[in-house]
Every structure is written in structure tokens, then in C-alpha cells.
Amino acid sequence: MDFGKIIDHPNILIAANFWDADRFLAAKTCYRFMREIDDLIDNHKSENREIEPLQRASFEKKVIQWIDSAHVKNRSDSNDNNLIATIKRYKIPRWTMEAFARSMIYDIYHDGFASLEIFLDYCCGASIAPASVFVHLCGIKPDGTAFTDPDFDVRKAAEPCAIFSYIVHIIRDFQKDQHNNLNYFADDLIAEHRLDRQQLKQISEGGKIPSGFREMIRKYYLLADEYRLVTYRMIQEIKPKVEPRYQLSLEIIFDLYLMVFERINPDSGLFTTAELNPTPQEIRGRVYHKILTFREVGQKAAVKY
Numbered sequence: 001m002d003f004g005k006i007i008d009h010p011n012i013l014i015a016a017n018f019w020d021a022d023r024f025l026a027a028k029t030c031y032r033f034m035r036e037i038d039d040l041i042d043n044h045k046s047e048n049r050e051i052e053p054l055q056r057a058s059f060e061k062k063v064i065q066w067i068d069s070a071h072v073k074n075r076s077d078s079n080d081n082n083l084i085a086t087i088k089r090y091k092i093p094r095w096t097m098e099a100f101a102r103s104m105i106y107d108i109y110h111d112g113f114a115s116l117e118i119f120l121d122y123c124c125g126a127s128i129a130p131a132s133v134f135v136h137l138c139g140i141k142p143d144g145t146a147f148t149d150p151d152f153d154v155r156k157a158a159e160p161c162a163i164f165s166y167i168v169h170i171i172r173d174f175q176k177d178q179h180n181n182l183n184y185f186a187d188d189l190i191a192e193h194r195l196d197r198q199q200l201k202q203i204s205e206g207g208k209i210p211s212g213f214r215e216m217i218r219k220y221y222l223l224a225d226e227y228r229l230v231t232y233r234m235i236q237e238i239k240p241k242v243e244p245r246y247q248l249s250l251e252i253i254f255d256l257y258l259m260v261f262e263r264i265n266p267d268s269g270l271f272t273t274a275e276l277n278p279t280p281q282e283i284r285g286r287v288y289h290k291i292l293t294f295r296e297v298g299q300k301a302a303v304k305y
Contacts, residue, residue, distance in 0.1 A: 001284075011165070012134050014287065015253035018245050023137055029086045030133050034100055037066045041107050046180035050111045059108045067101040090140060091147055093154065096132050099125035112197075116186040123166050128155065131162035134253070138246035139238070150241070157238050164227035165257040167220055172260050172276040178204035189216055209270070218266035228261065244296040255290050256283065 001017050016027040041059065044051060051059055070083055071094070086092070103125030113119040135158040139150025170177070170184040177184060178201050190196065193212035203209055231254055239247045263269075263276050278286070 001287075011253050011256040012130065014256060014283070015249040016134065016137070018249045018252065019137070020245070023090070026086045026090050026092075027134065027137055029083055030092060031130065033070065033083050034097075034130055037063055037101070037104050041104055042180070042182065045107075045111075045182060049181040051108050056108050060105055063101050063104050063108070067097055070097050089147070090137060091149060092133060093136060095155075096129040096136075099129040101125070103129075112183045113186045115188045119184065119186050120163065123163050127162040127166035127169075128159050131158040131165070134158070135238075135250075138242050138250060141243070152238050152241050157234055160227045160230035160234050161254060161257075164224055164231050164261075165253075167224040167227070168257050168261050168264070171217060171220060171224075171264055171271070173273075174200075174271050174276075175204045175273045185216065185220075189219060192216075203271070214266050217264070217269075217271065221261075221264055221266055224261060228258070239297045247297060248291070248294050251294060252287055252290050255286060259283075259286050 001014070010031075012031060013024075013028065016024050019027070040062065041051070044059075070087060087094075087097075103122050106122055106125075113122065132154050136150060136154045139152060139154060139157075140147040141150075183197060183200065185200065190200070193216040195210070195212050195216065199207075199210070199213070203213055235250050235254060239250065242250070259278055259282070260276060263278070269275060
């Protein structure tokens with residue numbers, strides 16, 4: 001793995017590198033598909049701040065066409081056909097793509113999040129859906145030329161790690177997101193801590209960091225910590241139900257977000273991209289250490305009813 005070529009730290013694909021080649025390719029196919037529509041919306045907002053009301057229906061139509069392309073075979077587009085074949089062969093749950101699409105449609109019609117509760121609901125599509133694809137691919141088992149479904153609830157297993165990683169993600173990318181006219185901090189918490197969006201922009205550009213901003217970061221940090229603990233327990237619960245290389249990948253992806261979490265300092269941090277993003281060398285070292293310390297857990301046979 002060439003860690004020097006890592007762009008934006010795609011932790012899911014770093015962890016998936018330890019799978020068998022075909023399953024890794026399936027993950028890349030699914031995430032490339034999700035990235036395509038996410039970038040379409042984010043890139044427009046980066047240049048224009050928001051999508052104008054007259055343009056929203058057109059963008060929503062593109063999202064609907066996008067989700068249809070995952071299920072309606074189009075012989076003229078080999079990428080679509082490859083995606084459909086991947087979803088069918090690996091039994092990727094349809095709800096993951098549909099939930100992701102709902103979050104993208106939310107982005108079309110909204111500029112940020114009015115409350116923390118709305119943000120967490122948004123996570124169901126934006127974060128839990130792609131994380132569930134990862135966990136699903138970890139949990140399926142070969143059965144001849146096909147695969148059997150995981151013998152655990154994929155969404156329940158993916159949820160805590162997805163939310164933990166997403167909260168860590170928005171703190172890590174605070175400076176970059178502000179530069180791109182994107183804000184993932186809830187408006188009610190911004191107001192509660194006597195802040196406004198203009199102040200967030202100024203902080204991201206190197207302005208003075210008020211105590212209210214540190215307290216808001218602390219609130220998100222403590223919320224992430226709650227999900228961190230649940231994630232650890234969930235990984236221990238499902239590890240015996242997946243093969244060793246997938247056990248390792250679950251530990252690696254958790255550890256990659258954990259190393260960012262450990263860099264967050266609400267009291268004295270500057271919350272810059274340089275401060276919060278590990279270098280490729282640090283990521284490589286962390287992955288290597290996890291490989292060396294990994295201990296396989298014996299698999300439990302699925303109970304048949």
C-alpha cells in the first residue's frame with residue numbers, strides 16, 4: 001500500500017485493503033459510486049455556497065437518476081452495469097444507497113443543520129449507509145459461487161462507529177469545510193455557545209478562538225467519546241462472526257479514526273488541517289502497529305433456526 005498517495009485519508013479503503021482482492025474491488029466500486037453524487041453537490045456548494053431554489057429540482061432529479069442507475073441495467077454504460085453486478089453478487093442492501101440518496105437530497109435543499117438532532121438523523125444516510133456497506137462486506141461469507149448474509153444486524157453494528165467517525169471527521173475537516181462553504185456544526189449549538197457562522201469562518205482563517213467555540217468542540221468531542229466506547233464494544237461483539245482478515249479491517253478503521261480523535265484538544269487546539277490530520281507516515285505506522293498487535297478471535301458458528 002502506497003501511503004504517500006493517500007488523499008483526504010479514505011480510511012474505509014485503507015482498511016479494506018486487507019480483504020481479498022475481489023471484495024476490495026467491490027468496496028471501491030460502491031464508494032466510487034457514492035463519492036460521485038456527493039462531490040456533485042459539495043463542489044457546487046463550494047463555488048456557490050448553496051444551491052439556488054430554481055436549481056434544486058434539477059439536482060434532485062440527478063440524485064434520483066443516480067440511485068436508479070444502481071438498480072436499472074443500462075447496457076450502454078459499463079460502469080453502471082459493473083455496479084449493478086457488484087450489488088447483486090455481494091448482496092449489498094438496497095437501503096444503503098437509498099438512505100445515502102436521501103441525505104444528498106437534504107443537502108440540496110438545506111444549508112447546514114438547524115439542530116444536533118437533525119445532524120444525527122442526516123448521519124443515517126451520509127455516514128451509517130456507507131459504513132454499513134463496509135460492515136456488510138466484512139460479514140458476508142462465501143457459499144459456493146455466492147455469499148450468505150452476515151449473521152448479525154449490519155446497520156446496528158455499523159451505527160456507533162459511523163457516528164463516531166463522522167463527528168471526528170467534521171472536527172478534523174473544520175478548516176477545509178469552511179474554506180469550501182460547508183458547515184456541519186448545528187445552528188442551535190452555534191447559537192448556544194454565542195457564536196455565528198461568520199465567526200466560524202474567521203476562526204478557520206486563523207482568527208482568535210473564543211471560549212464558546214472551544215466549548216462547542218468539547219460538546220462534540222464528548223459526544224464522539226460516547227460513540228467511541230459503544231464502537232469498541234460492538235467490534236468485540238461482531239469479531240467472532242467474521243473471518244480474521246475482516247476482524248483486522250474492523251480494528252484498523254476504528255484505530256484510524258481514533259488517532260484523529262486523540263489529536264483533538266478542546267482546551268488548546270487550533271483546529272487546523274495540519275494539526276488534526278495525521279501524516280501518511282503516521283497512518284502507516286499506526287496500521288503497522290495494529291497488524292503487529294492483532295489477535296484473531298475464533299469464529300462462532302451461525303445458529304440455524
